[in-house]
Amino acid sequence: MSEEFTLRVWRGDKTGGEEVEYHVPAETGMVVLDALHHIQHNDAPDLAVRWNCKAAHCGSCGAEVNGQPKLLCKTRMDDYAGETISVKPMQTFPIIKDLVTDVSWNYQVAKEIPMLEPTGPAPFNMQQIDADRVQEFHRCIECFLCQDTCHVLRNHEGQRQYFGPRFMIKIAEFEMHPMDGADRVPLLAHEAGVNMCNVTKCCTEVCPQHIRITDNAIIPLKERVADRYYDPVKILLRRLSGKKNAATNTHTVS
Amino acid sequence: MAQESYETLDYDIIVIGAGGSGLRAAVEASQVPGLKVAVITKSLLGKAHTVMAEGGVAASFGNLDAPDGWQTHFYDTMRSGHFINNYRMAEIFAKEAPERVLELETWGAVFDRTKEGRIMQRPFGAHTFRRLCHIGDHTGLELIRTMQYKALHSGIDVFQEVTMTKLLVKDGRVAGAFGYFREDGRFVLFRARAIVLATGGWGKIFKVTSNSWESTGDGAALAFRAGADMMDMEMVQFHPTGMVWPPGVRGILVTEGVRGEGGLLRNSEGERFMKTYDPERMELSSRDVVARSIFKEVQAGRGSPHGGAWLDISHKGPEYVKAKLPGMYEQFLTLADLDITKEPFEVAPTCHYTMGGLRVDPETCATNIPGLFAAGEVACGLHGANRLGGNSLSDLLVFGRRAGLGAREYVSGAPDFAPADQAELEAEMDRVLEPFRRENGVNPYHVHEKLQEIMTNHAGIMRSGPVLEEGLNQLLELKEEARNMGINGSRIYNPGWHAVFDVENMLLLCEGIIRSALERKESRGAHWRTDYPDELPEWQTINFVESYDGEAIRIRTEAVNEMPEHLAKLFTYGKAPGLVQQSGGKES
Numbered sequence: 086m087s088e089e090f091t092l093r094v095w096r097g098d099k100t101g102g103e104e105v106e107y108h109v110p111a112e113t114g115m116v117v118l119d120a121l122h123h124i125q126h127n128d129a130p131d132l133a134v135r136w137n138c139k140a141a142h143c144g145s146c147g148a149e150v151n152g153q154p155k156l157l158c159k160t161r162m163d164d165y166a167g168e169t170i171s172v173k174p175m176q177t178f179p180i181i182k183d184l185v186t187d188v189s190w191n192y193q194v195a196k197e198i199p200m201l202e203p204t205g206p207a208p209f210n211m212q213q214i215d216a217d218r219v220q221e222f223h224r225c226i227e228c229f230l231c232q233d234t235c236h237v238l239r240n241h242e243g244q245r246q247y248f249g250p251r252f253m254i255k256i257a258e259f260e261m262h263p264m265d266g267a268d269r270v271p272l273l274a275h276e277a278g279v280n281m282c283n284v285t286k287c288c289t290e291v292c293p294q295h296i297r298i299t300d301n302a303i304i305p306l307k308e309r310v311a312d313r314y315y316d317p318v319k320i321l322l323r324r325l326s327g328k329k330n331a332a333t334n335t336h337t338v339s
Numbered sequence: 340m341a342q343e344s345y346e347t348l349d350y351d352i353i354v355i356g357a358g359g360s361g362l363r364a365a366v367e368a369s370q371v372p373g374l375k376v377a378v379i380t381k382s383l384l385g386k387a388h389t390v391m392a393e394g395g396v397a398a399s400f401g402n403l404d405a406p407d408g409w410q411t412h413f414y415d416t417m418r419s420g421h422f423i424n425n426y427r428m429a430e431i432f433a434k435e436a437p438e439r440v441l442e443l444e445t446w447g448a449v450f451d452r453t454k455e456g457r458i459m460q461r462p463f464g465a466h467t468f469r470r471l472c473h474i475g476d477h478t479g480l481e482l483i484r485t486m487q488y489k490a491l492h493s494g495i496d497v498f499q500e501v502t503m504t505k506l507l508v509k510d511g512r513v514a515g516a517f518g519y520f521r522e523d524g525r526f527v528l529f530r531a532r533a534i535v536l537a538t539g540g541w542g543k544i545f546k547v548t549s550n551s552w553e554s555t556g557d558g559a560a561l562a563f564r565a566g567a568d569m570m571d572m573e574m575v576q577f578h579p580t581g582m583v584w585p586p587g588v589r590g591i592l593v594t595e596g597v598r599g600e601g602g603l604l605r606n607s608e609g610e611r612f613m614k615t616y617d618p619e620r621m622e623l624s625s626r627d628v629v630a631r632s633i634f635k636e637v638q639a640g641r642g643s644p645h646g647g648a649w650l651d652i653s654h655k656g657p658e659y660v661k662a663k664l665p666g667m668y669e670q671f672l673t674l675a676d677l678d679i680t681k682e683p684f685e686v687a688p689t690c691h692y693t694m695g696g697l698r699v700d701p702e703t704c705a706t707n708i709p710g711l712f713a714a715g716e717v718a719c720g721l722h723g724a725n726r727l728g729g730n731s732l733s734d735l736l737v738f739g740r741r742a743g744l745g746a747r748e749y750v751s752g753a754p755d756f757a758p759a760d761q762a763e764l765e766a767e768m769d770r771v772l773e774p775f776r777r778e779n780g781v782n783p784y785h786v787h788e789k790l791q792e793i794m795t796n797h798a799g800i801m802r803s804g805p806v807l808e809e810g811l812n813q814l815l816e817l818k819e820e821a822r823n824m825g826i827n828g829s830r831i832y833n834p835g836w837h838a839v840f841d842v843e844n845m846l847l848l849c850e851g852i853i854r855s856a857l858e859r860k861e862s863r864g865a866h867w868r869t870d871y872p873d874e875l876p877e878w879q880t881i882n883f884v885e886s887y888d889g890e891a892i893r894i895r896t897e898a899v900n901e902m903p904e905h906l907a908k909l910f911t912y913g914k915a916p917g918l919v920q921q922s923g924g925k926e927s
Contacts, residue, residue, distance in 0.1 A: 098831055112585070112586055112587060113585040113586060113587075114584070114585025114586065114587050114588065114674065114675065114676075115585075115587050116587060116674070119587045125784065125834060125835075126782070126784040126785070126788075130782060130783070130784060130826055130827065130828070130833075130834070130835030130838075131826065131827060131828025131829070131833045131834065131835050131836070132834065133831075133832040133833070133834060134834070135382075135383070136552065137382055137386045137387075137388075137390075137551040137552060137553060138386075138388075138390065138391050138551040139551070139552075139591070140391065140588075140591045140592070140670065141669070141670065141673070142390050142391050142477070142479075142480065142666070143385075143386040143390045143391070143551065144385075144386070145382065145383060145386045159673055159674070161673075161674075181522055181831070181832050182831045182832040183832070185832050187522075188383065189499070192384060192491070192497070192499075195488065195491055196491050196492070198488075200446065200447060200488060200489070200492050201445070201446065201447040203445050206445070207441040207442070207444040207445045208400075208441055208444065208457060208458065209444055209456075210455075210456040210457070211449075211452055211456050212452060212456050213451065213452040213454075213459075216449050216450075216451065216452050219449055220449055220451075220474060220475070223449060223474060223477075223480070223481055223484070224475075224477065224480075224665075225484075226390075226480065227385055227484075255488075258447070259447065262447070262449065
């Protein structure tokens with residue numbers, strides 16, 4: 086290991102900015118957040134970086150390390166031995182300053198998701214096998230790295246059309262809860278925009294909690310929407326009842 | 340200097356702090372239609388220190404051990420607190436905890452299950468029965484996320500990333516709080532008819548700590564300056580098992596759940612040393628005892644290579660460990676290149692919790708300032724001289740709710756908003772902006788580092804009179820130096836600026852800790868003095884209460900409330916009440 090790490094940290098605010106180079110003495114087992122703290126404590130006390138627990142429990146320190154969405158507290162400096170490390174804020178969200186972005190949109194979306202509607206009073210009787218299915222989603226630490234990497238949100242201004250992977254998990258958590266009685270399928274099909282996801286699994290790849298977002302949440306939710314809105318039996322019934330060209334008409338009109 | 344302005348926002352009740360207790364308080368306060376409630380947090384929503392709680396939430400369901408009940412939970416809590424707890428708080432707590440946990444279940448929390456489909460409960464240090472409801476080793480995450488979504492759906496306004504610098508008191512009542520938005524540094528006045536403080540503890544006063552950056556005691560310091568009484572400040576908990584190696588992770592929590600699930604502690608000679616210190620409870624002794632035992636082993640030269648003890652869970656097999664302790668497995672693998680399913684790992688004590696805090700009324704969580712309430716770690720009384728694992732999360736729920744109720748009832752009879760005192764606010768804005776104007780000011784991060792060093796060397800796990808005195812002198816010197824803290828840059832999201840106020844708050848509270856520690860001339864719970872190594876009965880009836888007049892901390896003694904007979908009786912059987920029942924004894 087070299088004696089010193091070189092980092093290029095994006096410094097700036099919504100009016101613009103640039104990468105600034107810093108040198109940090111190397112220490113065994115150091116993570117990127119340790120290096121940023123060293124810079125903050127010694128070279129740039131106003132360096133803005135969000136963090137809370139430094140133990141990968143809180144999900145505050147999401148940023149992009151050499152272009153990859155990462156938790157700064159969990160990304161080891163020695164993974165980049167010999168390289169210059171570039172640290173930038175998450176690109177999907179508006180910048181506030183340096184590595185801190187405005188993630189408030191996520192909290193707006195969170196309000197749109199109906200909570201658990203229990204079908205009976207607590208204590209619930211629930212087997213572990215039923216709990217297992219949803220507990221995976223409960224591991225989410227809301228670091229929003231999946232939102233950051235999702236190209237619907239990142240490149241296509243999809244924030245009006247799609248709630249993003251984080252909230253697909255949140256909806257799945259309630260939808261698959263054995264004691265839930267609410268219906269979130271219309272929400273999924275419309276406002277939440279589950280169909281916007283084209284299953285490239287980038288979100289799953291960046292999830293620091295290893296939640297199988299696409300396979301275990303998004304795909305099953307897509308199936309629920311398909312069953313409700315695109316069930317061939319229902320389409321057949323519609324055709325038999327005389328509304329033969331309903332679907333085609335709709336398309337030509339639009 | 341240009342005229343500074345501020346925004347004014349009016350709420351019936353503001354809750355400062357958005358951890359478990361703050362959110363629970365806000366949810367309770369919002370149950371009255373028409374009442375305007377806001378939660379203010381210095382972080383993002385859902386990131387508060389509660390998220391780091393791992394092992395579980397203690398509630399005496401008796402799902403696995405039928406004889407458990409509130410009496411035994413009460414008994415365990417009082418005994419581990421070495422009887423300087425407020426008995427009434429412990430009683431309310433033990434009785435209400437199960438109901439609060441079930442509430443979480445209806446709001447979406449999914450706990451691990453027993454074979455019968457009920458909430459699973461794991462054993463934990465000094466709990467007589469298996470009592471901790473949990474979801475793997477991320478119970479705190481489950482609690483805060485559940486409460487966060489409940490709060491978002493309860494019509495509460497949430498203000499994120501706000502630094503509060505002053506509590507406003509008018510005509511002897513609380514009138515609001517003043518501070519600034521971190522995003523752009525603009526000032527804000529929250530006028531309020533009642534305030535609930537739920538700002539957590541101050542574990543960041545030590546270098547080796549399991550606490551997140553947030554734990555700087557802001558709410559406690561703000562209230563202390565405003566005239567609120569603090570109690571049991573000498574009582575700081577060191578969790579026995581923090582990570583040790585590599586250096587950057589030192590202090591990060593290793594859940595007590597590891598020992599709860601069967602983890603064994605050994606010294607460098609391979610000996611299960613807990614048999615020397617607590618042969619009956621061994622690894623599952625109370626935290627103060629286990630932490631001290633590890634400390635003593637290291638002092639005796641039987642420590643692990645980096646100054647700790649070995650903890651081993653590998654005998655439980657990879658599948659079990661990964662299922663019950665997934666966070667621990669991941670944490671060691673990523674941060675320490677170590678597979679805990681295969682080999683033992685080093686652990687050492689780490690600062691974890693502050694039992695001391697604002698003195699509150701057990702029923703309503705009211706402080707001595709009318710309109711000011713406190714719940715959770717910032718409050719004091721439930722845990723006495725040592726907190727039991729798992730009792731913190733249920734504390735947040737039980738007293739968060741009660742503080743919300745207390746505030747709600749208070750505002751129904753409280754006067755309307757007090758007009759702002761313009762001169763006071765201008766002076767405050769001036770004070771808050773002062774660090775920008777100091778040329779060659781002292782770096783606040785460096786003051787923080789020095790503070791941590793003083794506390795570690797003088798007021799840590801092992802204390803004595805002369806060493807505490809020396810620590811106090813150094814601290815007072817540092818306080819002088821800190822008057823000159825300065826920063827550069829703009830008001831936009833400037834962590835150096837925020838750190839100035841964190842450090843000021845910690846300096847005040849540390850002085851409170853050392854002064855109180857000097858007064859308690861005995862060893863009790865977490866407070867271990869080598870010059871007074873024994874627990875002495877005459878000190879069991881006393882709490883130290885501190886007040887601050889802006890100049891000096893005054894300290895007085897208050898008598899510990901005496902338990903009524905029906906509760907006192909629970910301690911006369913020679914064993915836990917639940918065990919008496921089990922062996923056919925009589926129980927009132």
